[in-house]
Amino acid sequence: MSLVHLPPEIRRGVRDVAPLLIGIAPFGLVAGAAAIDAGLTPLQAVGLSVVVFAGASQLAAIDLLGSNAELLVVVLTGAVINLRMLMYSASIAPHFRALRSGWKSLCAYVLTDQAYALSIARYTDAEAELDPRERRRYYLAVGLSLWVVWQCCTLLGIVVGARVPDSWGLAFAVPLVFLSLLIPAITTKPKAIAALVGGGVAVAGEVFAVPLDLGLILGGLAGVVAGVIADERLSTVSGNAESDAGGEP
Known part of the structure; x- marks a missing residue:
């Protein structure tokens, strides 16, 4: 079936998701290749x-599996990183109330940052004109497109990674990917503080050999706390400054 004959949503x-698919392709390739480099079998x-x-x-x-971290630590780290999905779910859930379980x-399985952002923008713009079926079609078109491209690129990375010599130093790919994700995201002072504190704690955990490789989890939690505190402090300072300015004759 051609795209022309598919339902409008x-x-x-x-x-809408097509431009984003180009961006996730390199990360999928790195994920597949890095998994092989970490010692996982293709399956x-x-x-x-x-x-x-x-x-x-x-x-x-x-990265943790490659350093022989405990399985519980690997699971907890993934859970901490994905805590934002709870907020996404709470935000988008009202639009899916009419759907079957x-x-x-x-929908929960294919929830990602991109699927959430595009779908919420679509629903907010034209919710009154979209029935539950149309909302589901749009969301799944975005989510499943991302899923298919990610899996295909990961599989390609697995095939390529199995043929890459150890001398190429593929282990550096994962940290470089995280840096490429982190740097564009630092757009405010609270985010910068969160990045510095979180990164500093994670590095310190590695340097001082924190048991069970918990440095990454501690770094993530420390970064979140530091970012929240910084945001509150800066908001308070800004509010006081505006009040003082407003009170001048």
Whole structure:
């Protein structure tokens, strides 16, 4: 079936997500290649990608598995990184109330940053004109497009990674990917403080050999706390400054 003959909301979802698919392709390749470099078998690497389906969590899990971290630590790290999905779920859930439990489960499985952002923007812009079926079609068109491209790129990375010599130093790919995700995201002072504190704690955990490789989890939690505190402090200072300015004759 050609794209022209698909329902309008499916066509729109595929069209809206198309530019983002180009961006996630390199990360999928790195995730697949890094999984092989970390010692996973091709079947294990594919299973990890299908079950987890979360770029940052997947890369973090691969990095920890490569350093022989405890399985519990790997799971907890992935859970901490994906805590934002709870907020996404709470935000988008009202739009899916009319769906059956099976559809809700599928929607939950393919929930990503991109699927959430595009879908919320679409629903907010035209919710009154979209019935539950149309909302489901748009969301799944976005989510499943991301899923298919991610899995295909991960599989390609697995095939390529199995042929890359150890001398190429593929282990550096994962940290470089995280840096490429982190730097564009630092757009405010609270975010910068969160990045510095979180990164500093994680590095300190590695330097001082924190038991069970918990440095990454501690770094993530410390970064969140530091960012929240910094945001509150800066908001208070800004509010006081505005009050003082408003009180001048």
